[in-house]
Amino acid sequence: MTSRASILLADDEEKILIPLRRALEREGYDVVATTRGREARRLLNERIFDVLVVDNLMPDLSGLDLVRDVTASIPEADRPQIVMMTAHATVESAIAAMKLGARDYLQKPFEVDELIVVDAHAVEHQRLRTQHRYLISEREEEFDHYGIVGRSRVIQDVIAKAERVAETKSTVLIMGETGTGKELLARAIHDRSAQRNMPLIKVNCAAIPDTLLESELFGHVRGAFTGAATNKKGKFALADGGTIFLDEIGTMSPSLQAKLLRVLQEREFEPLGAERSQRVDVRVIAATNRDIKRLVEDGRFLEDLFYRLNVIPLVLPPLRERREDIPVLVEHFLRKHAHRSGRKIEEIREEALARLNAYDWPGNVRELENTIERAVVLSGGPVIEARDITMPGVIGPASGGLPSQELRANVEWAERQSVQQALARAGGVKKDAATLLGISQRALSYYLAKYRVEE
Numbered sequence: 001m002t003s004r005a006s007i008l009l010a011d012d013e014e015k016i017l018i019p020l021r022r023a024l025e026r027e028g029y030d031v032v033a034t035t036r037g038r039e040a041r042r043l044l045n046e047r048i049f050d051v052l053v054v055d056n057l058m059p060d061l062s063g064l065d066l067v068r069d070v071t072a073s074i075p076e077a078d079r080p081q082i083v084m085m086t087a088h089a090t091v092e093s094a095i096a097a098m099k100l101g102a103r104d105y106l107q108k109p110f111e112v113d114e115l116i117v118v119d120a121h122a123v124e125h126q127r128l129r130t131q132h133r134y135l136i137s138e139r140e141e142e143f144d145h146y147g148i149v150g151r152s153r154v155i156q157d158v159i160a161k162a163e164r165v166a167e168t169k170s171t172v173l174i175m176g177e178t179g180t181g182k183e184l185l186a187r188a189i190h191d192r193s194a195q196r197n198m199p200l201i202k203v204n205c206a207a208i209p210d211t212l213l214e215s216e217l218f219g220h221v222r223g224a225f226t227g228a229a230t231n232k233k234g235k236f237a238l239a240d241g242g243t244i245f246l247d248e249i250g251t252m253s254p255s256l257q258a259k260l261l262r263v264l265q266e267r268e269f270e271p272l273g274a275e276r277s278q279r280v281d282v283r284v285i286a287a288t289n290r291d292i293k294r295l296v297e298d299g300r301f302l303e304d305l306f307y308r309l310n311v312i313p314l315v316l317p318p319l320r321e322r323r324e325d326i327p328v329l330v331e332h333f334l335r336k337h338a339h340r341s342g343r344k345i346e347e348i349r350e351e352a353l354a355r356l357n358a359y360d361w362p363g364n365v366r367e368l369e370n371t372i373e374r375a376v377v378l379s380g381g382p383v384i385e386a387r388d389i390t391m392p393g394v395i396g397p398a399s400g401g402l403p404s405q406e407l408r409a410n411v412e413w414a415e416r417q418s419v420q421q422a423l424a425r426a427g428g429v430k431k432d433a434a435t436l437l438g439i440s441q442r443a444l445s446y447y448l449a450k451y452r453v454e455e
């Protein structure tokens with residue numbers, strides 16, 4: 001909110017209304033004051049206020065009735081924060097108002113300063129709510145391209161380049177540390193290409209032992225080697241007409257690199273043990289989290305293959321070098337995981353956001369996403385607090401750190417252990433286990449289900 005925050009003040013007693021109004025105006029608020037409940041209702045229908053401060057006892061319309069009206073007739077997004085002022089005898093109805101969604105109440109008589117503090121919080125709350133709404137409605141659309149979220153210049157450039165390359169059949173090389181979104185980008189390119197209805201076949205070169213990788217890529221004929229009982233189609237053949245995504249290409253052995261180079265040059269390959277070569281029409285998207293130029297210099301990656309692959313290089317910088325993307329990514333993942341877990345997240349505290357902004361993210365966007373997913377689960381209510389933000393801990397420098405799968409496995413192992421131990425110490429009483437862990441029962445149930453812990 002760039003403009004001044006607006007407050008509607010309603011109290012039938014002028015001798016209370018006037019000093020409160022002056023005090024709030026001195027604080028810099030735009031204040032509208034009225035002694036009548038009905039007038040307040042009319043004003044609320046006419047324009048949007050950030051905060052409504054209302055006396056419960058007004059002759060023409062009670063504060064509680066006004067709150068009822070407001071919650072029934074004003075859509076949540078436009079509703080003010082409500083603060084109720086109440087005499088001792090009507091505390092009950094103030095509580096009823098809170099149940100309807102009022103934010104706070106002040107019991108008369110109170111000091112003017114109390115009202116100022118409560119209002120300041122209400123205004124802040126409203127500001128964050130508006131900001132959040134703005135973030136998730138407009139910004140997200142603006143900064144979400146085929147699921148790739150980011151507002152930094154570098155990401156916008158990568159997206160623009162990817163859009164152009166999607167229309168061609170050029171080979172693409174995507175470079176970036178673990179978790180920077182290489183696979184996401186590869187899919188986006190395929191989905192935007194003329195071949196989008198054809199298959200996108202993914203091969204993780206690092207996950208398959210070299211001896212098997214060749215037959216995985218190119219297939220084999222029956223009897224090609226011991227155990228080859230039938231003909232088998234390779235991934236290149238399966239991807240014919242579409243796209244093959246060769247992930248972690250930097251780990252490929254030199255002999256396979258040479259075979260891959262041939263496919264790229266001649267658009268044909270031979271299945272293991274076959275006598276004739278096979279033609280293919282496949283777009284290759286390769287990805288690596290290693291410094292592939294270094295591998296070339298060290299003689300571990302064929303220079304010719306590098307040049308063939310590097311026709312269109314797309315570089316995804318680490319998250320710590322594009323921190324402007326953090327807030328939009330946070331919003332994106334909050335929404336995604338709130339939706340997934342059926343939770344309603346209304347707000348993320350600034351201190352929580354500050355923690356996220358300050359961290360180095362060696363696991364990049366994937367680590368950020370995991371952190372947000374965990375925060376959504378750990379926060380008992382609709383607000384993400386700083387304490388809900390827990391990083392997995394120090395995992396060493398990004399390049400020499402643990403592979404991300406291993407890290408994730410470690411984190412999950414630790415979570416599972418903690419939950420099991422707490423449950424054991426609490427003698428199986430979930431409520432106590434949750435207290436030991438410092439999480440809500442709801443969060444505990446989530447972990448129990450996630451890790452299928454026997455209760």
Ligand SMILES: Nc1ncnc2c1ncn2[C@@H]1O[C@H](COP(=O)(O)OP(=O)(O)OP(=O)(O)O)[C@@H](O)[C@H]1O
Pocket residue numbers: 147148149150176177178179180181182183184185289329332365366369404
């Ligand atoms: N810009 C982004 N916007 C939204 N989600 C993203 C973005 N970048 C990454 N992600 C998400 O982060 C996770 C990791 O991304 P992805 O698997 O594409 O990374 P990667 O670079 O292939 O990592 P690795 O090298 O470990 O395989 C995925 O869940 C992905 O959807």
Ligand SMILES: [Mg+2]
Pocket residue numbers: 182183247
């Ligand atoms: Mg990947």
